[in-house]
Structure formats: C-alpha cells, structure tokens
Amino acid sequence: MVRSPAWLLEISNHTYQLHREINKYTYFSCHPPSEVEDCLLKSQERERALEILTMPGHVIRRLNQMSTQVFATRMQEKGFDLTPVQFAALDAIRATPGLDQASIAAKIAYDRATIGGVIERLLQKNYVARVVSEKDRRARVITLTEEGEKAYRSIFPVVAELQDDILAKLTTEEREVFLSLASKALGA
Template sequence: MEEKKAVALQETKNKSLKNRKFRELWNRPGYLIRRLHQIHLGLFAEECKDEDVTPVQFGMLSVLASGVEMDQLTLSMSVGVDRVSGADVIKRLERRGLLHRNRSEVDKRARVICITPKGAEFVENVRPKMARAQAKLVAPLTEEELAELERILKKLVEANNDASRAPLGVN
C-alpha cells in the first residue's frame, strides 16, 4: 500500500513536471519536429525548384526507379503515406508522364504502378538535388550529432510506427 502510494505520488510528480516542461511551444518535441519538417520542405523545394517535385513525389519515384512494379497501396505504404494521399500523388505523377497506372491482370481491383523511362531519367536528374537538401538540413551538426540524431529518429519511428496513420509494414 505504501509502495503504491509512493508510485502514485511519483507519477503525479512526473505528470506535473511534464506539464510544466511542455508548457512553452519551444519545449514541445512535436513542435520542433513540425518546424524541422517545414524546414526540410523549404530546402527541398529550393533545391528542386526547376523540377517542381516534392519529397513524397521523389520518394515514390525513387522506390519505383529500381524497376519494381507494385500496386498503389504497397507503393503508398513503402513511402509512408496513406492510401488516399498516395493515390493523389500517383495521379499527379501520371499526369506528368513519370509513371504508368496499369490495371492488373491478376487482381482486377488493383492498379500496377511502374516508372516510365522519362520518370527514371527524372529520378537520376533529381537525386543529387535531393541529397543536397538532406545535406543542408543536417549541415549544422557534427558527424557524431548526425549519427545520434539518426539513431534516435529511427528508434522513435520504429517504436511508434503503429501510432502513425500510415504505418509501414502492415500490408
């Protein structure tokens, strides 16, 4: 009983501690992550302004660039967006002639997505620009900090994967 009380008290303490800690926007991890996401979008857009492409669009194309074919859902999941968002992105990429959406012979519900030669060329063209955006994003860090950041981010994404609305590896 005594122990239980002590635990409850400790939990209350932790809770109010966290409430205090997260009181300012600047101390909320979620806020910092949102800001960094915005910054990456900005850097990516700047590097790729001639190509007019977004990180998600490039992500999809670079998955397809190895020559694999897959349905819309698999493709969406492999870049970590939900089915509907993915379908939108795919539609826009099709409109630009960077990929094909073929009806599957095996499964009449599915659309099989494959990259076009134009799309493959596009990927190789954009890849160095994407890499520059990534490099700029983490440029302020030392090598040790970058390694630590990547380790922690991967840990968080792996551990919380099911909390996302577009969890990976579900299908």
C-alpha cells in the same frame, strides 16, 4: 564526445532565457513591488505558453517545415517540379516495380486515401504509368516510365546533396546520432 540532439534547442533557449532575465531586471528596477508581482505572474503564464518551443512535436514540425522548404528551394533552383512525397513515391516505384497505390503508400508511410493525388501528379508529369497487373487483371500497378527514370537519375543527386543542407548545423557524428534516435523514435 557526441552531444545529444537536445543541443538543437540549446542556442535558442539560451537566447530566450537571457532576454527574459534582462527584461525582468529592467522591469523590477522601474516599478513598485505590487506591479512587479503582477508582472511575475503574467511572465510565468507566458513562460508556460512558450513551453511548446521545447516540446518534441513542435521541434519535429519545425524541422519538417525547414526540410520541406530546403527541398522545394533546391528543386526549383534545379528546374524540377517535385514535392518530397512525390520523390518518395518515385523512389519506391523505382526500387520495387509493380506496386499498387496502397503498397506505395505503405512503403513511404503515407496516407492511403491521399496517395492517389500523388500518383496522379506523377502520371501527369509522365514519370509513371498505371498498367493492368499481369498477376491480377483487376488490379492496376504503377511503373516507372523512361522519362521517370531519366528524371529520377537527375533528381536523386540533388536530393542526396540537400540532406546536408537540412542538417547543416550538425557535425557528422551528431547527424548519425540524430538519425539513429529519430529512427528509434519511429520504431524503425
């Protein structure tokens, strides 16, 4: 039986609830009823404040933080200076040669206004080149350099491997369900 992705919070929520119950009973046994009532009201306010821990946006943000940290750590261990967005751009450029910056941004679902900085850093690393389009002499397209191709071939296996680290607490079935549901939520 495949468990739903809600299990991601199951352990931390269970620990939180257990801790809350222990604190509540400890407090109740040591204080008069009027103080207990005040404590319960404050506890309910704290509970509402902690509801964010179970909100999808917060969980997704935390997962993104973890993913980015795993990516950065593994890249550093292997001697590469590349961010997840730079790798995504490099991958898009390799898969579809001759894209302009706006098309790269669209392909990797990144902001058009800030893709320029990503491309600039790839240019500085000599992973890509900006050349005049053969179809439209006014346009510039981004192409992978030989050094970029060599780097990509070295980096891709590391990126593929670190995916397992990001979802290490999930079984193979749970990973499939998680990815399917995440893609569905994105409208993909």
